Amino acid sequence: MSIALISDPSCELHDAGYEHPESPERVKVIQQALKDFPFTTHKEFYTAPLATIEDVKRAHDHRFVDWLISIAPKTGVIMVDADTRMNSHTLSAAMHAAGAVILAVDLVLKNEVQAAFCNVRPPGHHAEYDKAMGFCFFNNIAIGALYALEVYHLQRIAIIDFDVHHGNGTQNIFQRDKRVMYCSSFQHPFYPGYDEELDNSHILGVPLKAGTDGAQFREAVEKKWFAKLLEFKPDLIFFSAGFDAHEQDPLADLRLTKDDYVWLTSKIADIAKICCQGKMISVLEGGYNLTVLADCVPAHVQAMIINE
Numbered sequence: 001m002s003i004a005l006i007s008d009p010s011c012e013l014h015d016a017g018y019e020h021p022e023s024p025e026r027v028k029v030i031q032q033a034l035k036d037f038p039f040t041t042h043k044e045f046y047t048a049p050l051a052t053i054e055d056v057k058r059a060h061d062h063r064f065v066d067w068l069i070s071i072a073p074k075t076g077v078i079m080v081d082a083d084t085r086m087n088s089h090t091l092s093a094a095m096h097a098a099g100a101v102i103l104a105v106d107l108v109l110k111n112e113v114q115a116a117f118c119n120v121r122p123p124g125h126h127a128e129y130d131k132a133m134g135f136c137f138f139n140n141i142a143i144g145a146l147y148a149l150e151v152y153h154l155q156r157i158a159i160i161d162f163d164v165h166h167g168n169g170t171q172n173i174f175q176r177d178k179r180v181m182y183c184s185s186f187q188h189p190f191y192p193g194y195d196e197e198l199d200n201s202h203i204l205g206v207p208l209k210a211g212t213d214g215a216q217f218r219e220a221v222e223k224k225w226f227a228k229l230l231e232f233k234p235d236l237i238f239f240s241a242g243f244d245a246h247e248q249d250p251l252a253d254l255r256l257t258k259d260d261y262v263w264l265t266s267k268i269a270d271i272a273k274i275c276c277q278g279k280m281i282s283v284l285e286g287g288y289n290l291t292v293l294a295d296c297v298p299a300h301v302q303a304m305i306i307n308e
C-alpha cells in the first residue's frame with residue numbers, strides 16, 4: 001500500500017513576520033525532501049482541501065472559531081498573542097492545514113493508503129478549545145481525530161506527540177474524552193506549562209529535563225506509553241510530529257537525533273500493526289532547524305511504512 005503526502009501552497013503564504021522561527025521555509029524544505037527521498041513504497045502527493053467550519057467546530061468553541069474568522073486581516077499582520085500572528089493568508093493556511101488532516105483520515109480509513117503525513121503550518125497542538133496560542137490557531141490533530149471518531153465512528157484513537165513543547169491544546173480538548181489516549185513527551189518546565197495533576201488514565205505526559213538524551217527519552221516513553229497503548233487498542237494512531245527536541249534545534253535543550261525519531265516511529269508502527277493494520281497519520285507541529293527537518297521528516301515517514 002502507498003503513503004499519502006499532503007500539503008498546500010497556502011501553508012507557504014502564512015507568515016508571522018520577519019525572522020519568526022515558524023517560517024514558510026519549513027514546509028518548503030520538507031516538501032523538497034519528501035520529493036527526493038526514496039521511500040520503500042509508492043508515495044502519492046495530495047493538495048489539501050479546506051476544512052469545513054463544521055469540521056473545525058468539532059474541536060473548538062463555535063464563538064472562538066467565528067471570532068478568529070472575523071479578525072483575520074485582509075492586509076498586514078495582527079497579533080493574537082505575542083508570538084501568534086496572522087497575515088492575510090493565515091486563515092486560509094489554517095483551514096487547509098486542518099483540511100489536510102481530514103483528507104488523511106479519509107484516505108487511511110478508506111484503505112486507499114496505509115499512512116499519511118501532513119506537511120502543514122500553522123501547527124496546531126497549542127490551540128485549546130477556545131484559545132489560539134504558541135504559533136497555533138486551530139488544533140489540526142484534534143480536528144482530524146474528532147472527524148474520525150464522529151464521522152467514521154471509530155471507538156479509540158491514540159495521539160503520540162513528540163514535539164519538545166507540551167501539547168496543552170490537545171490535552172485541553174481531550175482531557176475528559178476517554179476515546180482518545182494522548183501521549184505527550186516534552187521538555188519540562190517548558191512552554192506553556194504542564195500540570196502533572198491533570199494526567200489520568202488516558203492522558204500520559206512524559207516531562208523530560210533539559211539535556212535529556214536519546215537513551216533517557218526511549219526509556220521514559222517506553223515505560224509510560226507502550227503497554228498502555230497495546231491495552232487501549234487504538235483504531236487509528238496520530239503523531240503530532242514536532243522535531244524541536246532534536247539536539248540541533250534552536251528553541252529547546254533536549255538531545256534527540258534522527259535515530260530516536262526513527263526508533264519511536266518504528267515502535268509505534270509495530271503497535272499500529274497489531275492494533276489497527278498500520279493505520280497512522282502524522283501531522284507536522286514544531287521543529288525550527290531546516291536541515292534537521294529535511295533529514296528527519298522523511299526518515300520518520302519511512303518508519304511509518306509497514307512492509308508486508
Ligand SMILES: [Zn+2]
Nearest residue numbers: 163164165286
Ligand atoms: Zn514545539
